Amino acid sequence: MKKANIVAAIIGMGFSSGVFIITLGFRKFRNVPVGPEFFPRWLAIGLFACSMALLVQALKTKPANPKLRTDGSPLADDKPAPTLSLFDKGMQRLLIGVAIIVVYAFLWNSLGFIIATPFGLFALMFLLGLRRYPAMIAFSLGAMVVIFCAFRYLLGIDMPLGILYGIL
Numbered sequence: 001m002k003k004a005n006i007v008a009a010i011i012g013m014g015f016s017s018g019v020f021i022i023t024l025g026f027r028k029f030r031n032v033p034v035g036p037e038f039f040p041r042w043l044a045i046g047l048f049a050c051s052m053a054l055l056v057q058a059l060k061t062k063p064a065n066p067k068l069r070t071d072g073s074p075l076a077d078d079k080p081a082p083t084l085s086l087f088d089k090g091m092q093r094l095l096i097g098v099a100i101i102v103v104y105a106f107l108w109n110s111l112g113f114i115i116a117t118p119f120g121l122f123a124l125m126f127l128l129g130l131r132r133y134p135a136m137i138a139f140s141l142g143a144m145v146v147i148f149c150a151f152r153y154l155l156g157i158d159m160p161l162g163i164l165y166g167i168l
Contacts, residue, residue, distance in 0.1 A: 005058035012051030019044040097127055112162020117144040 019040060026037035085091060104120035118140035125136045151157045161168055 002058050002061065005054055009051045009055035009058060012054070013048055016044040016047035016051065020048070093127060097124065100124055100127065108162075109160050110162055112164050113148060113159035114144060114164055114168070115162060117147070 023037040023041040023044065026035065029035050086095075100120060100123045104116055107116040107120075118137075121140040121143055122136055125139070130136055148159055151159050
C-alpha cells in the first residue's frame with residue numbers, strides 16, 4: 001500500500017502541476033475579477049496539496065509487519081481479497097446509474113432539459129432506494145425549475161428545449 005500511495009501521490013502532483021501550467025495560458029479578460037482560469041487553477045492547487053499530504057503520510061508510515069506463526073512463517077489471512085464483480089449489488093447499481101446518466105445525456109437535446117431532467121432525477125432517486133413518490137416528483141420538478149431559471153435568467157444561458165422549442 002505504501003508504494004501505491006507514493007506512486008499515486010507523484011502522479012497527482014504531476015497532473016496538478018500540468019493543469020496549473022495550462023491555466024497560465026488562459027485568456028485574460030478586462031474588468032473581470034474571476035476569469036476562466038480561476039476554478040481549474042484552484043482545483044489543481046487543491047489536488048497538489050492533497051497529493052503532497054498523501055506523499056508525506058506514505059513516507060512517514062512504516063510498512064506493516066506480517067503476522068507470523070510461532071515457527072516464523074507468515075500467517076495467511078482467512079478473508080479473500082475483495083474483487084470487482086458484476087454480481088455484486090453495489091456494482092450493479094453503479095452500472096445502472098451510469099446507464100441512466102448516459103441515456104439522460106442522449107435525450108438532453110431531443111427531449112430537452114425540461115422533460116429529460118425530471119425523469120433522470122426520478123430514476124436516480126429510485127435507484128438510490130427512495131420510494132416516497134410524491135416527494136420524488138416534487139423534488140424532480142422543483143430542481144428542474146430552479147436549475148432552468150438559474151441558467152436562463154441569472155446566467156443568460158439557454159438550456160436545450162427539445163420538443164418544446166416553439167412553445168417556450
